Amino acid sequence: MGQILTVRSRGIDDVERVWRQFVPGARLERADPRDISFSWSSIEMPHLSVVSYELGASVHSSVHVDEQLMACRVVGDDLRIEAGGRSIDPRRPWAASDSTTEAHWTGSARVRALVFDRSDAERVARIATGDDRLVLRRLDPAPRDRDAATQWERSFAHVSSSLATVHDDEILAAELHRHALLTTLSTFSTPYLDAVERARQRTAAPRTVRRAIAFMEEHAREPLTLEDIAAASGISSRGLQHAFRRALDTTPTEYLRRVRLSGAHHELRVGTAVSVADVARRWGFSSASRFARYHRDHYGQNPAQVARMF
Missing domain, CATH: 2.60.120.10 (Jelly Rolls)
Structure with missing residues (x-):
C-alpha cells in the first residue's frame, strides 16, 4: 500500500x-x-x-x-x-x-x-x-x-x-x-x-446509532475511520460522538474496538488463527500486547488461553 x-x-x-x-x-x-x-x-x-x-x-x-x-x-x-x-x-x-x-x-x-x-x-x-x-x-x-x-x-x-x-x-x-x-x-x-x-449537533435519533452499529459490524475488518462511520450514518462525526455518548455512554471508536475485539475472540475460539499476533493485526490492533490487555479486561482471559482451549 x-x-x-x-x-x-x-x-x-x-x-x-x-x-x-x-x-x-x-x-x-x-x-x-x-x-x-x-x-x-x-x-x-x-x-x-x-x-x-x-x-x-x-x-x-x-x-x-x-x-x-x-x-x-x-x-x-x-x-x-x-x-x-x-x-x-x-x-x-x-x-x-x-x-x-x-x-x-x-x-x-x-x-x-x-x-x-x-x-x-x-x-x-x-x-x-x-x-x-x-x-x-x-x-x-x-x-x-x-x-x-x-x-x-x-x-x-x-x-x-x-x-x-x-x-x-x-x-x-x-x-x-x-x-x-x-x-x-x-x-x-x-x-x-x-x-x-x-x-453544535446535539440531537440524533437512536436510529442513527443503530445504523452506525450495523455499519461497524459489517465493515469491522476494513480500514474504517470515524468519518466513514459518520457518513454511513448520515451525520457528522461530531454529532455521532454525541449520539453514542447519550445512547450508550461510549464513543463510536470505543464501540468499534469492542466489535473488533468480539470478532477476534470468535476467530481464536474457532481455531482458524495462525497466531494471536496474527489475529490482532487482522482485526486492526497494532500491538499484540495491547490487544491482549483489551481481551483480558473484557473476557477475563488472555487470548492465548482461549486459542489453546479450542
Missing part, C-alpha cells in the same frame, strides 16, 4: 528532483553546490506523503502548493522562514497552502513534512464537521500556539515511526492518515477549526 523511498546523494540536482516528485511547486532558488550531502526518506500513501530529509548545503528554497496541503518543520543554522512576505517563527512548524513560502539556511538543515492531497483532505474535513461546503483555503502558516506546535511535532514522530512498520496495513494506515490530517488542521487556524466551532 505504501511506497518507501530512500535517497543518498551528493548532487544538488537530486534534491529538487526528488522533492518535486512529492511537491511539484518546490524550487531550489539558490544553493551552494560545494560539499553537498543529501539524505532522504519518505513514505508515500494514497493522499498522504510523510517526508524526512537532511540537506548539508546553504540553501534558499521556495514552495507553492495548489492541489496539496503541506505542514513542515525545518531545523537548521541561521534559519529564516517567510510566507506571503510574513516572517514565521523558525522554531515551530509552518503550513503551506495558497501563498509561496520561502526558507533560507546556511550549513545544513533537517526537514520533516506531511503532504496531503487537498481534495481528499476536504472530503475528510467535511465529514468530520458536517459542513458540506468546507474548503481548505486561507490556512494561517503559523501554528495557533506553542502547545499546538508541540502536538504537531509529536504527531509527526508518531505517524512517521508507525507507518514505517505498518504502511502495508490498510486499517492502521488509514487511522494514522486521519490522525495526521486532523492534527495538522487543528494546529493552524483553518476553516476546519471554524467549522468545528460552528458544529
Whole structure:
C-alpha cells in the first residue's frame, strides 16, 4: 500500500528532483553546490506523503502548493522562514497552502513534512464537521500556539515511526492518515477549526446509532475511520460522538474496538488463527500486547488461553 523511498546523494540536482516528485511547486532558488550531502526518506500513501530529509548545503528554497496541503518543520543554522512576505517563527512548524513560502539556511538543515492531497483532505474535513461546503483555503502558516506546535511535532514522530512498520496495513494506515490530517488542521487556524466551532449537533435519533452499529459490524475488518462511520450514518462525526455518548455512554471508536475485539475472540475460539499476533493485526490492533490487555479486561482471559482451549 505504501511506497518507501530512500535517497543518498551528493548532487544538488537530486534534491529538487526528488522533492518535486512529492511537491511539484518546490524550487531550489539558490544553493551552494560545494560539499553537498543529501539524505532522504519518505513514505508515500494514497493522499498522504510523510517526508524526512537532511540537506548539508546553504540553501534558499521556495514552495507553492495548489492541489496539496503541506505542514513542515525545518531545523537548521541561521534559519529564516517567510510566507506571503510574513516572517514565521523558525522554531515551530509552518503550513503551506495558497501563498509561496520561502526558507533560507546556511550549513545544513533537517526537514520533516506531511503532504496531503487537498481534495481528499476536504472530503475528510467535511465529514468530520458536517459542513458540506468546507474548503481548505486561507490556512494561517503559523501554528495557533506553542502547545499546538508541540502536538504537531509529536504527531509527526508518531505517524512517521508507525507507518514505517505498518504502511502495508490498510486499517492502521488509514487511522494514522486521519490522525495526521486532523492534527495538522487543528494546529493552524483553518476553516476546519471554524467549522468545528460552528458544529453544535446535539440531537440524533437512536436510529442513527443503530445504523452506525450495523455499519461497524459489517465493515469491522476494513480500514474504517470515524468519518466513514459518520457518513454511513448520515451525520457528522461530531454529532455521532454525541449520539453514542447519550445512547450508550461510549464513543463510536470505543464501540468499534469492542466489535473488533468480539470478532477476534470468535476467530481464536474457532481455531482458524495462525497466531494471536496474527489475529490482532487482522482485526486492526497494532500491538499484540495491547490487544491482549483489551481481551483480558473484557473476557477475563488472555487470548492465548482461549486459542489453546479450542
